[in-house]
Amino acid sequence: MNLSIKLKHIPFVVLGMYATSAMALEPFVVKDIRVDGIQRTEAGTVFNYLPVKVGETMDDDKATQAIKALYGTGFFKDVRIEADQDVLVVVVQERAAIAQLNFSGNKSFPSDKMKEGLKQIGLAEGLIFDRSMLDRAEQEIKRQYLSQGKYGATVKAVVTPLERNRVAVQFNIEEGAISKIRSINIVGNQAFDSKTLLETISLTTPGWMTWWNKNDQYSKQKLTADLETLRSFYMNQGFLEFNIESTQVSITPDKRDIYITINISEGEKYTVTDIKLAGEMLLAEEEARKLISLQTGEYFNRQKITESSKAIGDRLGNDGYAFANVNAVPDVDKDKHTVAFTFFIDPGRRVYVRRINLTGNTRTRDEVLRREMRQMESAWYGADKINRSKQRLERLQFFSDVNVETPAVPGTNDQVDLNINVTEKSTGSVMFGAGLSSAEGVVFGVTVNQNNFLGTGNRVSAQVNTGKVNTIYSLSYTDPYFTPDGVSRTFNAYRRDIDTSYLSTGSYKTSSYGTGVSFGMPLNERDSVSAGLTFDFTQVDLTSSSPIQYRRYCGDSNANGCDNTSVLLNLGWAHDTRDNVLFPNKGVYQRLSTEIGLPGLDLQYYKVEYKHSWYKDITPNITFMLNGEAGYGDTYGSKDFPFFKNFYIGGVNSVRGYQTSSIGPRLYDTVNERGYAIGGTKRLLGNAELYFPIPGMKDSKQLRLSTFIDAGNVYTSDERMDLGDLRYSAGIGVSWYSPFGPIKLVLAKALNAQKDAVQTDGKTLYNDDKTQILQFQMGSQF
Incomplete structure (x- = not known):
């Protein structure tokens, strides 16, 4: 009997043979x-598959069943049933087991990852060897290399017998080498040049x-x-009859170069002549028409048609019509190249x-999720409420994935x-790290956060951060639902030390302690x-180089500084649709x-x-931003406005291209022959910025480029x-929102830096604006 025939027909041949015997x-x-x-197989495993036990009668039907059952295990490649007087003898020949699984020549994929992948198809160390699985494994490995563009890759499996079967x-x-696309040729385009189409x-x-x-x-x-992107591009430009006739992909004999040819038929450009509404009109026609973005007289645009249908369906979904269906049916006039939609x-x-x-919320309590729900049970279905509920769950940052389904009952x-269904992620962290800033230098810190304390949704945070200018120690506890209506409560305690001698400002030091x-x-x-x-206690320390205004604030009798005790009232309002x-x-x-210092x-x-x-959002990947900020401060008591509460401007987070806190009024020091920025009680800032992805990284959600114009200044009272x-x-x-925290890198040019010449005590002091072309900030700011 031929071996290949024996393996192919083994169930029938063997069972037939043993049925006869x-x-x-x-x-x-x-x-x-x-x-x-x-x-290797335990005898008990064989006994479990036998249809007969000691003391029972053995016959030919049970022998056939036994052979079939043992073959079905996949452990054996040959099975015989024999009788030695009254002893039932089961003779088996085991299949070989895989003792070693090795790879050579693999550089793109590590061996351990390849073993994990092959295990999914049933080929792993310790499993029964199956040659059909081996062929499948070869194809799977080659497919992985093809996905990397290595069309010349070859995979050959060698099986070596070892002892003990x-x-x-x-x-x-x-x-092999990676195959590269050497040419993409689009044939049949007339309305757009190939360069424009290839950019899409x-x-x-x-x-x-x-x-x-x-x-x-x-x-x-x-x-x-x-190809679908190309089709959408044409469809959105009015080409209703656009069609891709064929595509050809060819590869050179050495499998290194690939050439792609796309044959298209543009057709004519169609104009929309009429838009009608039909069916069960639950919405006012005027309201429904406002949801249709395509207007008569415009060129056909498939995207606008799709968006309009979805907008009407979503609007009906907000009123409880979860399964609303809106279809735009075209009426095409090919002679006039026009189309009407109903x-x-x-x-x-x-x-x-x-x-x-x-x-899925194994750690987070149900109430934490349910209090974010805007869709209520036993209420009419509301698509907007369901979407908002999902958004609120995602903004908690407790879950890596939030999946919403609405099956019919x-x-x-x-x-x-x-x-x-939610997939929980770790919400606690202990981070030891360092940041780097062009103003602060190296900033060391440790942060302990638990944003979902004991599954309650409460936040606990402790931070220690040290820098040349700012040193902060803080502890806070927030209950976002102190009341069932969503009123939050936060307790905090802090110590904050500031040393401005490293900045281009008047020098002073403060140590603040507070709780609130x-x-x-x-x-x-x-x-x-x-x-x-x-409740805040702030100690102010002055030096011999501190500006005279700072000394006056503390009083002539306190030339080395002063202490200040205050109760601060903070009021705020925020509106956020981002x-x-x-x-x-x-x-x-x-x-x-x-912020008010109470009397x-x-x-x-x-x-x-x-x-x-x-x-x-100008496009899905390009965003334009306008930002404006204003600040005003004043005193209502007998003392001057506290200078350490002044506004400052300049640096990577305000007007880029100028040194941190260096813009604004200056005090001229004739002893040290320099000018100090002293801040002000009034502040203006404006930013216009265009964000766009790094070329070749359109889908990056954590890295982007920008170009900007900044303007700002501070003024004294x-x-x-x-x-x-x-x-x-x-x-x-x-x-870049990196795993180590946000990173900013700026290349900026000061457009109107001022250079003042001031005559003081017979000396001429040149007070230049302090500029920086390159500015950066690494690590979280606390």
Whole structure:
């Protein structure tokens, strides 16, 4: 019998053979069972698969069943049933086991990762060797290399027999060179040149960034996606009849170069002549038409048609029509190259949410999730409320993934369940690290955070950070739901030391100690107010080089400094519609805050600050930002405004291109022949910035470039806020939210740095604005 035939037909041939022999087997009562031929398999395993036990009768049917069962285990390649008087003898020949699994020549994939992958298809050390699995393993390994563009890769498996019926499997791999796309040729384009079309797709020929994004490596999946992108581009420009006629992908004999040809037919450009609404109109026609972004007289745009259908469906979903269906049906006039659309609206049945089911929160309490829900049980289905609920859960930062499903309730046509499955992530951290700043130098710190303390959603944080200018020790505890209505409460204690001798400002040192409590109250989904009281003790130390204004504040009898005790009242309001806190693409953020030193103690002052940031997504990857900030401070007591509460401006977080806190009024020191920035009680800042991805990294959510223009200044209490005194700068920057914290790198040019010549005590002092072309900041700012 040919071996290949024997293996292919082994169930039928063997069973047929033993069925024949079993027919000649006289039934007998089994007095004992013996297993011959086993080396690794336990005898008990064989006994478990036998249909007969000692004391039972053995016949040909049971013999056939026994052979079939033992073959089915996959442990044996040969099985025989024999009778030795009244002893049942089972003779087996075991399949070989894989003792070793080795790889050679693999550089792109580590051996341990390859072993993990092969284990998924049933090939691993300790498992039974199956040659069909070996063939599959070769193909799988080669497929992985093909995905990297290595079309010349070869994989050959060598099987070496070992003692005790074992084998060693060796995969010899020749990776070969990576195949590169040398040319992409688009044929049939007339309305757009090839360069414009090639810029819309991801596949490209080798360039300066392709070593990173691998877009010069061909894959069928990438080409399919690019063809759809090309189709969408034409469809959105009015080409209703656009079609991709064919694609050809060829590779050179040495499998190093790939050439792609795309044949297209553009067709004619179509104009929209009419837009109608039909079906069950639950919305007012005027409201529904406002949701349609495509207008008559415009060129056909598939994206606008899709967005309009979705907008109407979402609007109906907000009213409980979870299964609303909106179809835009075209009426095409090929002679005139026009098209009219009728939006057929089928709202379906109105449904309500029966139950909200939460799964996956093994550590976080149910109440922490449920208090974020804006969709209520037994209420009408609201798509906007469900989406907002998901957003609120994601903003907690307790979960790596939030999945929402709304399955229909079996047996009903007007009910759905809201199933929310979360994947919890670690919310506690102890970080030891260092930051680097062009102003602070090296900043060392340790931070202990637990944002979901004992699964309650409460936040505990302790921080110690040291730098040349700022040294901070703080401890805080926040209960975000101190009341069921969402009023938060925060306790905090801190010590903050400031040494300005390293800055281009008047020198002084302060040591502040404080403790306080604050409350936050949401007004709605986007607005909140806050209020808090802080007891603060600040010790001010002056030096011989401290400005005379600082000495006057402390009093002539306290030339070395002074102590200040105060109770600070903090009030605030915030409005936030940003889609992302880290890297916003659209939305508005406003903040109004007030700090007041209450009367009766040493500090009697107030400071008011306002910030308004506006983000607009020009494209999905390009964002324009406008930011404006204003601050004002004054005293209402007998003392002057505390100089250590002054506003300062300049540096990587305000007007870039100028040294930190260096812009604004200056005090001239004739002894040291230099000028000091002393800050001011009024502050103006404006920023215009365009964010865009690094070329070749369009999908990066944590790294982006920007170009900007900054303007700002500070003014003393007796100065008029003259916009002509604003300092300007422009430049480019990169922001990276790295695993070590946020990193900023800025290349900026001061546009109107001032150089003043001041005559003082017979001396001429040149007071230049302090500028910096390169500025950076690494590590979190606390």
